[in-house]
Amino acid sequence: MDIILSNANPDPIYAQIADQIRSQIVGGVLKEGTLLPSIRVLAKELRISVITTKRAYDELEKEGYIQTIAAKGSYVASRNHEQIKEEYLRKIEEHMRAIMLLANFLELKEEELGMMYELLKRGDE
Template identity: 65%
Template sequence: MCTVYIQKRRQPLHILLSNTSSQPIYEQIAEQIKAQILSSVLKEGENLPSIRALAKDLRVSVITTKRAYDELEMQGFINSVASKGCFVAARDKEHIKEEYLKQIEEHMRSILLLANFCDLSDEELGCMYQLLKEGD
């Protein structure tokens, strides 16, 4: 696990990279930064490490970190300001909800696939959901 410190920030930005993952490194970086933005670990307007500093700290190429930042900017998670750096973008609640719904949908697809392998009925799956919901 690599720990990267953000300027003027006390808490570290944790990014864990896996060379054995089928997911490209730039996607791993982007997804983990996105998760920290969605969970409010990274706050609106907060300055992110420079592309070069992040590349150095993670021991990856500048091209890799630039691609991760470009991806985050295209998705509206960060803003890039010339000569200033990259900052966490202001997020409206509807956009955040959309991102969470995408994650839920991905998890539900996995659940349905596993349920099919186990020959679980919709009723059994519904009962499991209710039990888990009541347990919380």
């Protein structure tokens, strides 16, 4: 499991860990039923506090991405792909609302926003 932490990232360390594990689960890198490193092992590998790692795992468990079984460890939980898709659609809607507020403030037209999107999309190819 690859996790890269950055001090330049404004997000707290536990959030960086949770985000990266979440992305690996949603992206299919970590499959359903996969055993995750123990909290202690991951903390040691990342050279961070066990408390920080536990907080990341607790967040993922609360969101339903992982499940922890006492004395056995934490596993990638089975999730409905439609449920995951709905979560991401909600996130896109939140970002779009923020974009709309900024665009209205700057009095940007829909065509200008569309052009920005197309330029960004081409840049990622």
